[in-house]
Amino acid sequence: MTTPKSVEKNKETFKGTLIFWLCEIMGELGIHCFVSGRTLRGLLYLSMTIISCFIIPLAVPFVMFLGKPMYGLDLIAGIMIFIVTVLVFIDAWTIGNGHYENKINGKKYRGGLWMKVVAILGLVLNLTYVVFGGYFFNMSETISNDLKTRVVTVLNAGVDDYLEKQGLFFDKEHQIGSFEQIGYASHFKYFDFIDLNAGLKISYKLNFGCPHQSIWTITPSIVDGKLKWNVTEPEDTRCSEFFPLKLNLKEK
Structure with missing residues (x-):
C-alpha cells in the first residue's frame, strides 16, 4: 500500500545547488522565486529591494534639498531590507532542508547540510551590515x-x-x-x-x-x-x- 510519505519520497527531485545559490546571491531580487514559479513572492522581494535600495536613496537627497522633513524614510528603507533579508534566509533554509518545491512542476529541490550552514552565515553577515553598518539608518545624516x-x-x-x-x-x-x-x-x-x-x-x-x-x-x-x-x-x-x-x- 502506498502512503503519502512514500509518494513524497518517490517524487522526482531537482539538484538544489543552483536554486540555492540564486537565493543566496540574488535572493533580494527574487530571482530564485521566479525560477521556482513563485512569481508574486518574487515581485514582493524585487519591489521591496528596489524601493529600499534605489527609490528611497534617490528620494532622500531630493527631500533634503527642498528642506522637507524625512518622515523616517531612512528607517523605512532599513526595515524593508531587514524583512527581505529574513525572508530570503527562510527560503535558503527551506532549500537546505529539501522542502523547497518548484511550483511549476511540483518537484522538490534536494538540500544539504552545507546549505543550511551557508544560509546561517549569510543571514548573520547581512543583518550585521544592515543593523550595525548603519548605512540606511544614518542615510539622512550622511547626506x-x-x-x-x-x-x-x-x-x-x-x-x-x-x-x-x-x-x-x-x-x-x-x-x-x-x-x-x-x-x-x-x-x-x-x-x-x-x-x-x-x-x-x-x-x-x-x-x-x-x-x-x-x-x-x-x-x-x-x-x-x-x-x-x-x-x-x-x-x-x-x-x-x-x-x-x-x-x-x-x-x-
Whole structure:
C-alpha cells in the first residue's frame, strides 16, 4: 500500500545547488522565486529591494534639498531590507532542508547540510551590515552633512572670490567696482550672487538648513581712503549657525 510519505519520497527531485545559490546571491531580487514559479513572492522581494535600495536613496537627497522633513524614510528603507533579508534566509533554509518545491512542476529541490550552514552565515553577515553598518539608518545624516559641507564651501568660495577681486580693483583704481569692472563671475550653485554695483547680495536658492531666499549682503565703502566692509547676515539665526561665513576682511 502506498502512503503519502512514500509518494513524497518517490517524487522526482531537482539538484538544489543552483536554486540555492540564486537565493543566496540574488535572493533580494527574487530571482530564485521566479525560477521556482513563485512569481508574486518574487515581485514582493524585487519591489521591496528596489524601493529600499534605489527609490528611497534617490528620494532622500531630493527631500533634503527642498528642506522637507524625512518622515523616517531612512528607517523605512532599513526595515524593508531587514524583512527581505529574513525572508530570503527562510527560503535558503527551506532549500537546505529539501522542502523547497518548484511550483511549476511540483518537484522538490534536494538540500544539504552545507546549505543550511551557508544560509546561517549569510543571514548573520547581512543583518550585521544592515543593523550595525548603519548605512540606511544614518542615510539622512550622511547626506545632510555632505550637502551642508558643499553649500558652505560654495558660499565661502563665492564670497572670498568677490572680496579678493574687489580688493585688487580698489588697489588699482581707488574705487569700488561692479562685477563686470572687477571681473567677478557669479555662477555658483545653491546661491544667487547679485551685483549691487557697490556691493554683493547673496540669495539662498534652497530650503535646507536655512529658509529659501535668505539674504546676505557684503558692501564695501571707502573711509579715509581705505576700503572697509559691512556684512549683514539673514535674520534667521539658523543661517549663520548652519552656514557660517569665514571672512577675511582686511582694510585696504
